[in-house]
Amino acid sequence: MKTFVTTVLVCALVPLSSAAQADWSANLGFASEYYYRGILQESTSASAGLAFENSGFYAGTWAADVGDGLEIDGYFGYGADVGEIHFSIGYTGYFYTGDFDDTYQEINLGASMGMISLDVAIGKYNNFVGPTLDYTYYSLTVEKSGFHGKFAGFSQDFEGAYFEAGYATRVADIDIGLTLIFSNEDLMGNVDEAIVLTLGKSFDF
Numbered sequence: 001m002k003t004f005v006t007t008v009l010v011c012a013l014v015p016l017s018s019a020a021q022a023d024w025s026a027n028l029g030f031a032s033e034y035y036y037r038g039i040l041q042e043s044t045s046a047s048a049g050l051a052f053e054n055s056g057f058y059a060g061t062w063a064a065d066v067g068d069g070l071e072i073d074g075y076f077g078y079g080a081d082v083g084e085i086h087f088s089i090g091y092t093g094y095f096y097t098g099d100f101d102d103t104y105q106e107i108n109l110g111a112s113m114g115m116i117s118l119d120v121a122i123g124k125y126n127n128f129v130g131p132t133l134d135y136t137y138y139s140l141t142v143e144k145s146g147f148h149g150k151f152a153g154f155s156q157d158f159e160g161a162y163f164e165a166g167y168a169t170r171v172a173d174i175d176i177g178l179t180l181i182f183s184n185e186d187l188m189g190n191v192d193e194a195i196v197l198t199l200g201k202s203f204d205f
Contacts, residue, residue, distance in 0.1 A: 024050075025203060029175075029199060029200040029201070030044075040192070046064070078090065086113070088109070104126075109122075116140070117143070120138050135158040147165075148165065149165045152164075160184055165180050177196075178195070
């Protein structure tokens with residue numbers, strides 16, 4: 001995740017559902033630049049993932065090329081509807097095969113209603129040989145008809161915020177996204193702007 005030096009996950013963690021039927025799925029993706037939480041990870045990155053859902057429970061893994069090895073994520077959790085509000089709670093771990101970054105582990109909390117969603121992650125960063133660092137990530141997203149806008153940022157031992165806006169659609173079973181990202185200097189060390197193109201393909205088993 002490399003939050004200090006600094007799709008957008010191409011095929012981001014599979015959306016939660018409370019469907020009663022068990023479902024396996026896989027995904028492949030490509031990003032012109034791999035940004036995550038407003039932070040540049042790698043120029044041009046391919047990714048792949050595998051996910052399972054059953055009665056609101058979900059679990060999966062996702063991997064992406066970060067130049068010096070792979071980022072490999074593992075996650076699990078539960079989501080349910082209470083009236084018109086969808087709530088979720090889960091865990092995500094970010095692990096690396098090379099020296100690109102060290103391990104992050106976090107608890108994920110989410111709530112959404114209609115086109116508005118709020119997400120919070122409370123995490124710890126192993127920080128190589130340095131002291132373990134704590135962080136809280138928050139994001140507010142508004143999504144409608146393929147368009148989305150998001151304001152998000154970090155607090156505690158991490159600082160910085162970013163805004164992104166974009167549009168996603170599907171053409172011939174290929175997911176296509178175009179996202180503009182504006183990160184402030186606290187997040188990147190200097191103000192950073194990017195336009196990211198993502199391509200993805202999902203497969204249901």
